[in-house]
Amino acid sequence: MSIRYPNGKAYTPVNKDRHQSKKQNSSISYGNRGMSLEEDINSTNEYYLAKGIAVIHKKPTPLQIVKVDYPKRSAAVVREAYFQQASTTDYNGVFNGKYIDFEAKETKNKTSFPLKNFHKHQIEHMRQVLLQDGICFTLLRFSVTDEVFLLDATHLCSYWEVQEKARKSIPKTEIESLGHHIPLGLYPRIDYLSIVKSIYFS
Numbered sequence: 196m197s198i199r200y201p202n203g204k205a206y207t208p209v210n211k212d213r214h215q216s217k218k219q220n221s222s223i224s225y226g227n228r229g230m231s232l233e234e235d236i237n238s239t240n241e242y243y244l245a246k247g248i249a250v251i252h253k254k255p256t257p258l259q260i261v262k263v264d265y266p267k268r269s270a271a272v273v274r275e276a277y278f279q280q281a282s283t284t285d286y287n288g289v290f291n292g293k294y295i296d297f298e299a300k301e302t303k304n305k306t307s308f309p310l311k312n313f314h315k316h317q318i319e320h321m322r323q324v325l326l327q328d329g330i331c332f333t334l335l336r337f338s339v340t341d342e343v344f345l346l347d348a349t350h351l352c353s354y355w356e357v358q359e360k361a362r363k364s365i366p367k368t369e370i371e372s373l374g375h376h377i378p379l380g381l382y383p384r385i386d387y388l389s390i391v392k393s394i395y396f397s
Contacts, residue, residue, distance in 0.1 A: 306368075345391070
């Protein structure tokens, strides 16, 4: 099936298989490593939902189907589709009566997080959430060290605003200072709501 972005560029799916050896993992592409972060967050959200802690889901991206084949009367096969619009952030939902909205990103960089990983429309969306007094942040993973940080959207927006005159990345030392490290666990894998509770509900 062919899926395209609004600008016509072809969408290339990533491999979701994460059950590989360490040796195999060393050759995983940047996109595939990003998907492992997504899977960790998805499993965490499933845990929250099952335990009645929060209702947070990954936002679906609407598709416009333009070509469909019907090899059988009982089955349809989508051959070509386009993303109808640019996505905002990855996740949203409700926790302790408050609206939660966040983006998840990953980098192989060891000392900084490139701002090019974010898009202008995502930053604008985060600003709008903040204006409505929603809880908005980003989860940043440094894949080499497997460290995850929660950074409030206010800080991200500030770095975005000055990138034209300053550096185009956020130094890891500043993420460690302004953000909050999330220890990795098993159930849940990335317990970001424990950090959210300590920051926004204290």
